[in-house]
Amino acid sequence: GELCAILGLDDFEIGDTVSGAPLKPCMKCPDCAKGNYSLCKHYSFVGSREQGSFAEYVCLPAVNAVKYAPSVPFEQAAMFEPSTVSCHGVLLNHGAPGEYTAICGGGTIGMFAAQWAKIFGARKVVVFDVVQERLDLALRLGDHEPINRLDDVVYFDHLDEEAISKIVDIELRPLKNRIYEMGYTFQITDDAKLVLGKKGYDVQYGARPLKRALQNHIEDAICELVMSDNPPSPGSTLVAKACEDKIIIEVE
Numbered sequence: 001g002e003l004c005a006i007l008g009l010d011d012f013e014i015g016d017t018v019s020g021a022p023l024k025p026c027m028k029c030p031d032c033a034k035g036n037y038s039l040c041k042h043y044s045f046v047g048s049r050e051q052g053s054f055a056e057y058v059c060l061p062a063v064n065a066v067k068y069a070p071s072v073p074f075e076q077a078a079m080f081e082p083s084t085v086s087c088h089g090v091l092l093n094h095g096a097p098g099e100y101t102a103i104c105g106g107g108t109i110g111m112f113a114a115q116w117a118k119i120f121g122a123r124k125v126v127v128f129d130v131v132q133e134r135l136d137l138a139l140r141l142g143d144h145e146p147i148n149r150l151d152d153v154v155y156f157d158h159l160d161e162e163a164i165s166k167i168v169d170i171e172l173r174p175l176k177n178r179i180y181e182m183g184y185t186f187q188i189t190d191d192a193k194l195v196l197g198k199k200g201y202d203v204q205y206g207a208r209p210l211k212r213a214l215q216n217h218i219e220d221a222i223c224e225l226v227m228s229d230n231p232p233s234p235g236s237t238l239v240a241k242a243c244e245d246k247i248i249i250e251v252e
Contacts, residue, residue, distance in 0.1 A: 001017070001018065001020075001058075001074070002015055002016070002017055002018075003015060003016045003017075003018055003065075004057070009062050011062070011067075012062065012065065012067065016067055017067070017068055017069070017070045017072070017077065018065040018066060018067050018068065019065075019066045019068055019077045019078070019080040019081065020046065020058060020060045020064055020065055020066075020081075021060075021064045021065075021066065021081060022045050022046040022047055022052070022064075022081065023037065023038065023043060023045055023064075024043060024044040024045065024046065024050075024060075024061065024064065025037040025038075025040040025042075025043045026040055026042040026043060028042070029041060029042055030220075031215075034219070034223070036215070039212075039215070046058060046060070066080065068080070079108075079112075082108045082109045082112055083112045083116075085109055085112075086109045086110070086112035086113035086116055087112070087113075087116050089109075089113055090113055090116040090117055090120060091120075092174075093170070094170070094173075095117075095120030095121065095122075096117060096120065096121075096122050097120055097121035097122065098121060098122070098123050099122055099123060100122070100123055100124050100126070101114075101117040101122040101124070101125045101126070102126050102128065103117070103125060103126065103127045103128065103144075104128050105128065105129060106127045106128070106129035106131070106134035106135060106137070106138055106146070107134070110127065110129075110134075111127075111134075111137065111138065111141060114127050114138060114141065114142065114144050115141060115142055118142055118144075124145065125142070125144045125145070126144070126145045126146075126147060127144050127145070127146050127147070128147050129146070129147075129148065130148060132148060135147075135148055159201060161194060161197065164193075164194075164197035164201055165190070165193045165194070165197065167197075167210060168188075168193045168196055168197055168200075168210070168214075169193075171210055171211060171214055172186075172188065172214070175214070175218070175219060179222065179238065182226065183234040183235065184226075184232060184234070184235070184236055184237065184238050185236075185237045185238070186222075186237070186238050186239075186240070187237060187238070187239045187240070188218075188239070188240040189239070189240065189241050189242060191241070191242035192240045192241050192242040192247050194242070195217075195242045195245060195246070195247055196210070196213055196214065196217060196218070196240075196247060197210070198245075199213040199217060200212070200213030200214065217246075217247045218240055218247060218249070221247070221248075221249045222238055222249055225238070225249055225251070232251045236251050236252065237251070237252045238250075238251060239251075239252055
């Protein structure tokens with residue numbers, strides 16, 4: 001949309017075309033302090049937790065407004081947010097080049113995710129949904145295989161310890177990079193991976209809770225260690241080890 005009013009800002013002008021990010025984190029909680037804004041427990045959201053989205057006028061913090069060229073049609077600019085959300089999800093899986101990719105849900109973000117997966121080199125993309133119109137759209141948008149979950153029976157094997165260990169390794173890559181940028185290296189023992197897997201794996205939800213388990217049992221512990229009165233020396237190795245059913249961080 002177009003800016004019609006500005007309060008105390010020099011980076012914007014009346015009439016600028018901007019796209020609004022609907023997530024409004026509190027910027028005060030531990031998750032926000034770590035930059036994990038999507039995990040904020042006190043967030044607001046334009047269009048659900050507060051009025052907006054289809055409103056004629058919407059009030060947003062400046063950090064939520066992304067300026068773009070006025071030559072871009074509003075219809076395309078409205079797709080900035082869902083396309084970047086889906087791109088972020090695919091990038092969290094490192095693009096999965098050459099891999100089989102399943103998209104569970106053929107809504108707006110799911111359709112973008114399917115296209116991003118193909119752009120990043122996925123071998124095959126399968127879109128699951130229960131609405132046939134969405135599956136037909138998936139076919140029109142690209143070389144995707146649609147599966148209607150009301151008509152097709154799909155069986156998934158439970159994850160074994162080896163598969164859970166691989167998922168843990170994937171989830172740990174960004175954390176290892178951040179720790180390296182802080183001047184440390186990070187290692188995790190196989191026993192600690194199993195403990196983390198047990199805490200982050202649910203038979204009903206699969207490995208979806210793993211990211212929260214990783215934050216609660218490793219990220220928070222490392223954060224407390226680094227910010228303590230006696231932090232590890234630069235160049236130290238932080239090792240996550242299993243201690244019965246808990247994970248401890250030791251400095252080597």
